Amino acid sequence: MSPKWPATSDWKKHWLLSGDSVFLNHGSFGACPKLILKAQSRLRELMETKPVQFLWRHHDERLDAARHALAEFLGADAANLAFVTNATTGVNSVVRSLEFQPDDEILTTDHNYNACRNVLEEAARRSGARVVVAAVPFPLQSDDEIVAAILKSITPRTRLAMIDHVTSNTALVFPIERIIRELEARGVDTLVDGAHAPGMLPLDLEKLRPAY
Numbered sequence: 392m393s394p395k396w397p398a399t400s401d402w403k404k405h406w407l408l409s410g411d412s413v414f415l416n417h418g419s420f421g422a423c424p425k426l427i428l429k430a431q432s433r434l435r436e437l438m439e440t441k442p443v444q445f446l447w448r449h450h451d452e453r454l455d456a457a458r459h460a461l462a463e464f465l466g467a468d469a470a471n472l473a474f475v476t477n478a479t480t481g482v483n484s485v486v487r488s489l490e491f492q493p494d495d496e497i498l499t500t501d502h503n504y505n506a507c508r509n510v511l512e513e514a515a516r517r518s519g520a521r522v523v524v525a526a527v528p529f530p531l532q533s534d535d536e537i538v539a540a541i542l543k544s545i546t547p548r549t550r551l552a553m554i555d556h557v558t559s560n561t562a563l564v565f566p567i568e569r570i571i572r573e574l575e576a577r578g579v580d581t582l583v584d585g586a587h588a589p590g591m592l593p594l595d596l597e598k599l600r601p602a603y
């Protein structure tokens with residue numbers, strides 16, 4: 392028997408997605424709402440009309456305005472925010488700016504995103520550090536199992552933990568604030584892979600205060 396066709400969402404009208412399939416993979420290849428596509432086109436046209444004004448004279452003020460608007464949405468201090476091209480670049484920017492020593496440990500979990508795991512593997516390869524992967528059970532009964540799996544994998548050599556807020560393959564929401572505080576209490580900085588969280592979960596970055 393073929394699965395039942397789901398009811399059409401009231402939100403569907405905001406996307407160009409074709410009506411003859413049910414799109415579930417917004418995580419890997421999210422489609423863009425029409426309103427945003429229109430705004431993008433408007434900006435592209437503006438850039439083409441006055442390239443120097445757009446890309447040079449007014450570039451920073453436009454980005455600053457966007458950064459402040461985003462900061463408000465994320466509960467962040469705009470001074471602590473910087474735009475990067477995508478999540479993988481963000482993770483790269485942090486990890487490649489740190490200096491690891493041989494035998495340092497970089498902690499992550501087996502629910503992480505492969506491209507970001509590769510960043511850790513490469514940093515480890517260059518420095519002689521080691522990537523430690525905490526095994527988080529799936530399916531889960533409670534948040535405690537996530538926290539316990541991560542804390543169990545900490546050693547005195549753990550320098551950094553890269554933890555997803557919303558996991559990609561398993562679609563779990565990790566109790567990120569609790570994890571950050573527990574790691575902090577043990578002297579470990581957390582790099583949050585926050586892909587999926589903005590727009591999906593209410594965020595207050597100033598309260599979450601991860602190292603990165």
Ligand SMILES: Cc1ncc(COP(=O)(O)O)c(C=O)c1O
Binds near residue numbers: 477480507557558584
């Ligand atoms: C948890 C997570 N981190 C990172 C990424 C990478 O995102 P990007 O391709 O925008 O760098 C993804 C993409 O799906 C993801 O799900």
